[in-house]
Amino acid sequence: MFDRESHRDEAEVFSDLESLCHSNGYLHTIAYFCFRDNTVRCGEEIQKEDFLEQYSTDRLLRTEISTLIGLACTVKSNLELPTPAKMQEYIDKTESLLLELHHSMVPDISNLFKLDTNNQLDKSYNPFNKGTFLREPIFYGGESAYHFQYRDLSKLKYKNDEDWIIENKGYSINDLFVVIESISSLQLEKINSILPNVLQKNSDEWTVLDAYIFTINEVEAKLSIPLSKPLIKKVIESFVSIDSYEFKRLDDFNQKNAFPIIKIDDNKYLLFQNYSLLEALYESPFFWFWNDKSYRNTAMTNRGNFTEDFSVSRLKSVFGNNRVFQGVNIIGKKGVTSGEIDVLVLFANRAIVLQAKSKKLTLESRKGNDLSIKNDFKKAIQDSYDQAYLCSELLLSKSYKLEDKYGQSIDISNIEFQEIYPVCIVSDHYPALSFQAKQFLKYKKTDIIKAPFIMDVFFLDVFAEMLNTPLYFLSYLNRRTNYSDSIMATHEMTILAYHLIHNLWVDGADYIHIGNDFNTVLDMSMLTRRDGLDSIHTPKGILTKYQGTTVGKYLSDIERINNPSTVDFGFLLLKINEQSIQQVNETIELICSKSLVDGKNHDFTIGFKNGEGLTIHCNYNDYNTAKEKLEDHARKRKYYTKSKKWHAICIEPSTKNIKFGMSLDFPWKYSKEMEQATSRMVKPLSTFNSKTKIMPKKIGRNEQCPCGSRKKYKKCCL
Template identity: 30%
Template structure:
């Protein structure tokens, strides 16, 4: 029987994918619900009601001194709040109204918000109901209906979390369209930088106005719906005075008329013009309902403009690919250093035949990261639930680059050489440990969820599938090579065992508890509230606040001997990163037991004046011999190495690491030796191992790394 652990820091309504409130009436067809939402969205004063919804669901209160969100956690992560797609649905239908009465008229319609909540909940229930028709509860498997995966994906995509934070759009947009400046000037009337400047001006103005409303409310004063609306509008004249003709170019691309438009938006998954141009033109003012979507549209929309120009499409496609590879390389370089990260690496057979290409290659000691970058978006057909379109999109964005990464790994394992663009041959470890990565320029909605069921993969290391937003956050939070490598390993290990809908949930959980499946569970579900620590940090960055990165449990823990050892190893030769990765895999009690054992051995060496006493323990990748010696000399080092080689051979391990600790120094580590080679049966080595075992009168046993047990010590005076 499987044990499921659902982990959450707060209680809330059922998350996306659950049919909440089974006692509710059977949901109608999606189109029927859509028509009722249309009627509601076009009612008199609807815009002011939507302003109230925005203040209810999209306001985040940040303590500027503490640089953290202070909203109630239960409300903050509530799944009852309307998400971006639901609000865009209301706005997209609102602007279809034949007159301006949606904003020119103010009504006392107290039922709007309740009706909107009810209709949108029914719409979600409809999508979930359609998903359930593809699931066989007796077998626990999806049926073989032609569109099963499409219907599941439709719900997951529509209600899935975002991949980027607002400030990331600003930073990446500048880089993304830098090489397209001339085309933008000729065809749009402004390059990307002034467009971002205008957006920032608009957003800053609205934020200041909303802050003012917040102060009024905090003083206990009442605020009307029209006050909410007034805080969300900016004068066109102010924008034009500041930016001149570029303001017209900006508004023509990112503002939608307030009424009698967007008529082709005739079904829930059709093109919604307001999603592309999220400002609402009210005549002398623009209404700014979703700041996030404004920045997101500036990041996404120019791609469509340029690809529509057949003469320029290929140029922009190259620019877009270069941007992604360079951005991924720069982010990984911040962690691993310039000398360890390479772009556009080719793999050659026999120094002649070009057999493969890696977009970004990271080499750090034994570890090799093979990252394939892809600029593939999810099409509207896939978002609407078309299984064939989804399968095609998933293949182009995730499956194909993943397989390319695996092919490159296989080529390297079979003797292929990695060559940088300047012709230099990149030296890899003889026994590398690989991590495949898929890096996306745009969020592939629900990729975390869909990859578990759609990704066809080989046994062994699972990939990480991150867009630039996630990669940026991960490299900021896990800013050292060892921390990032260990998270990559953990994320790969739990690929099929710990479920969640966002990569930020995995990262947040890892910072607080270390990402691993508890012994008592077969798989686990992480809710969105685990992203809180990451969310606080990134939202502070959105606001331009200076804030320290969150420190994970592995950095906070203080265990005598072990903590000093880990700090020393993390800054040591990259070849020894594996030792830290292996030790990180131990439980807290196991590390404390190891600490006590080393302390006792140190005291014994000081008291008895023995030449050496060593503790050998197995790890996930092989094992470690920790040798405490009386003197730091050649003889001690040779004896420690002999003990390490003995246990490497006896356990048939490919990897074993020897740590030398001399009681006569204050150093945490006095010597380090990686013994990495493919295990091969050898009678001479076996005899030497038996002889050494007899000399030291020791045995070796397999401990449980999650329990406070350890291997037996080797000791002697020779």
Template identity: 40%
Template sequence: MTTDKTLKQSERELFLELEALCTAPGFIHAIAYFSTRDNMILYADEMKVDDLMPLHGRDRLVRNEVNALIGLMVKRDIDYTLPDEVTLERYVECSEALLEKIHGSMSSAMWKQFPQKDQWGASVLHDLKGASSSGEMMREAIFYGGESAYGFHYRDIAPLRYGRDDPWIVAHMGFSIKDAATVVKAVGHLLNEKSTDVFHSINHPRPFSQSFLPGYEFSAAEIIAKSKLPLETVEKILTAFAYPEGERNIQFNAVDDRNMAAIRPLIRRGDHYVLFNIYDLSEVLYQAPFFWILQDESYQPTAQYNRGAFTEDFAEARLVSVFGRTNVKVNVNLLRSKDVLGEFDALVFFGDLAIVLQAKSKQLTAAARKGNEAMLLSDFGSAVQKACDQGYDCGKLLLDPSVRLEDVSGVQVSKPAMISRVYVICLIADHYPALSAQARQYLKFEPLEKLAPPFVMDVFHLDVMAEMLDTPLHFLSYLDRRSNYHETVVANHELNILGFHLERNLWVEDGVNFMYLEDGVGTGLDLSMLVRRENIPGPWTPPGILTRMRQHRIGQIVKEIEKKPNPAMLALGFLILRMGEKSFVSFSKIIDDILRRAMMDGGRHDVSVPLLDGKSGLTIHVNMVSQEEAEQRLVAHCEVRKYLERAESWFGLILDACSGQIRFGLQVSGSWVYDTELEESEFFKILRRGAAAKQIALSKFKAKKIGRNDRCPCGSGRKSKRCCYS
């Protein structure tokens, strides 16, 4: 058996071979080829999901691999000579082969801990999870895992993150963070134009006969023209992110070592600069100011406060965009008598549901990135576990009737009389590699009935959730589902899972205890975010749960539930959002049908459907009787239907025949108990006879047809043709 020591040596040998290749004359043109092949998105007129799918191809180099090639290349003076076709093609093929072998070497120590294929099943899931917690496993996940943020996230959020620190940045760096973001945006747009022009000029049957490098070069003068900023400002910004002259990256001796080429991604070439991926520059814009400030010990306490304030402010703004100003509170203290027991960074109340958010600003250390298990656990404990513990402790106190809430000004914050569910969000301010995998493996919490399992995310994911799930019920429904599936559903990063939900409705059938979502399942989300934030022509919303709801009656009912949330109706909203596509459409058509019939004949119409495999259900009445009579009929119907189906709960709605809006809603809950009186009731006997009895009753019923000039049955007093007839 190969030992870990031998594996590491093998990886080291491969790395040295790769270094020799990357420092060969003209290798920079191979990197330009990779950057074009693996990052360029080709589309005509409007961008489509299929146009983005190549970004998830298995033969594509991940960003860390390309940065490793650059990091090795800068260990020597760069030779810009364009090699002949055969040599350049050999560079590309050898690079891919060596990187694949390094990946295999890194993975082999990991895979040997897994059960054999024929042993996989529920009985070994516990052992599988243990193997997935190893340092080797996390090292591989950290290096090869997907990005948890979009490039525009880093670029656009950086001015918010360092806004309070801007006076320090201006004084010590000579430019503002806002101007730096403007330059990064200008560089991105310029290189997009240049690389596109170069791509179209290439002889594609012979891609190695020319160089793609001109598509990644630019001058300060070109950025000045695009950004409209002064020469001095632009030059200072570019210099701050440029690879230092004379630097040889000597500490970079393994793919996951500290790589100066990733920290300072701009390469000087005379009076020009080379940048292979705008994502690298955007990420550095978000990360670098923290390290600039770190060198000033006297300013560190202020900087630390500002980091925490940014995370809280950002979370507050995104939550307010979904739930409204009145439903979101920040920096809320929990008190019993005069004792402060804890504090919420952010708190949301909606109906009888609550969201508790605890924020942390802690990055993954270099040792942890290399698979040091002790450091992985230490970093995770500081960045995530601590926030989870605080959130859970505060969540328990929130459920305690003897605990009251106050804001920082001492003003009492009211809470619902009863809270049925508390959701705990642990929010990280930075990209935390393999966060989803680490949360699944390392997070510890005490399961409690009214406390949902914690949902660990970064500020970028919260931003996307608030953007796409911009109504309370959609946001809460996904939060509820994702929290409950925290161990069942696995992906490289949370954006995959959210994208899958938007397109196909995240739902795991009973008996399924593990589901892995590959990269690419959420590409519709990627596209819609590009459309919204980068003005790319394409679909504003991914086709799926959001688009189908707008078109159907059930979607309108969900919107009404959100306007006046109460516990029963929120629970109904959650059930509705679990419906599959066919059920959603079919049920909407049935409701439209009984609304139309009620308008035509002025009679009473209803429909009942079981939900959650018979554990619950919904009855809808459409009639024009008085409110009191309508409520009595609905209560009786729901009680009998729940009893007949032996369900745990049953929901009821009365819809206005004219507008289709909700007049009244209720929920009947409780364990099933034999009821002699109910069994002998006439209504129960009718329902038990089922559809046949109902059809007989309908065939004997002769409805009075409402004419165009008759009084409208809705009670408005107007003629039908001028009211609800249409």
């Protein structure tokens, strides 16, 4: 246990940890931690509880295990097996030192406050934008990506660098990935079989280290295509570090992150964390290129193109090809380019202005250098945001022309933008990205230009995978940016996971923190979709509650129609709860049934606590008549309830299809004329609840069936 009273200096604790990692046979202890904390153990069926263990506070983070590996490998590897007693001593001491190391990184509480010249508390002082406070979230912030994202995105990231890799490394990109996939498959197989093998031995011989050791012959046997042993060895040794290196403080460059494979002899290797190998596959090749000065500029160009191209691809999967534009130039008078948008998305009266960057957090920043942290953030995020905001402002002006990278004109002259979202995206893992954005980002927002959304390519990948339609995507984007100052989580994935289950609403709360354990269902879903896990494909919640309902059909229709008025109605539908949706469905069925029977107009109206309301008309009227009646009714309802916004929809009785919709959005203002027009108006339903139920009139056996068949009820649906 850690004793707060005997608070030691970080360097002293780190030195003790280094000495421990140099102990005889310590590699067996690292193997124990990898098996305990990086492995999901389950029965025949994988349960949510199996994944919850990965978010236990008792487990070591991968960054902590990587630190142990890095320290252990600064001396010659020792595979001697410790006695069980010595092994337990190593385990206990490691956990104690890592806990002490964590606490030693936390600044003294006195640094949280600052006095002004009058010896009063300086309320403008923010300690969390200081390097001393940022070191901890940077190191302990967790992973940015799933392992399969590093694997799959690497193929896209380096596809244009293949000629250099062939010439300088002696293998193709396909060769590289075939070998890496073979190692991953081999390690998974060994981990799954290690326990039965261990339990057959005497307890003095228990170790799981063998699960992490592999040979060239074993890799060759798992290959999906035949490759020569020398070529396999070239790939493996691209991720083997030099024999000796210095690792004297936590923030030093850890060679084992870039080169995670440990060479035991000419044929045998050791890999503790397959995740680290896939991360190195995504990160390290760029540094190979960087060492070739003649290729640096090309590598930088390819890296930037990847970020932009990948963003375009994922956004097109949500919005379609004709709503996503790349390399957009905003051209003013005399042909002068006033702004450049990397990726522009247009949907109804909404826009996403995305700017892509490929900047990383430098080593000096990881060490807590205030100036370096702010400089890195400016290059990676602030400059990108400033450009996005400028371009968002230009979109609101009618005096500019837009052209994409192919010179094709983009016509926005008829769009009255209601919402514009500036989005900044980075291509690499940027530790504590959302936390740093909250501390450092200087931004503006208006009624139309929303607060910025900062993300990496890995989050965009998951975002577009799970919320893969325009309404779902934009609805979440709206809520996430509106709550940018109210929500805190270790990672953006956690907030998205919460939304998928509970619908993201924090009204009435000034501030909420979302725990990492919400990630479990998202983890299971993504692993099922991308990595062959037989588990949850779609989490129960926001994505399932509309399935098979009239409301669900309306959401699809609204996205197809792509009309600003009905889009607002779609966003309203995504806000209401499951019980309300059920009752809206039942009420639509009721008024359509009535119209089918009597041929008359029927409607219902509900009001919502957030200052919005909804009126639905069901009739056979022609467009002009129906529009006039619906707008008149909606205006009166909006006035009567003193609402700021009112949605109105007209539906066709037999198909229940949306004929058209409108949205009235303007501040309430007193009117003597409207007072008279609404004097006898009945108060609308107040948001559906458990007591709000509209029951249909009882139908006689000999009456016409409400289904519209024109048969008697007793000979039809009865």
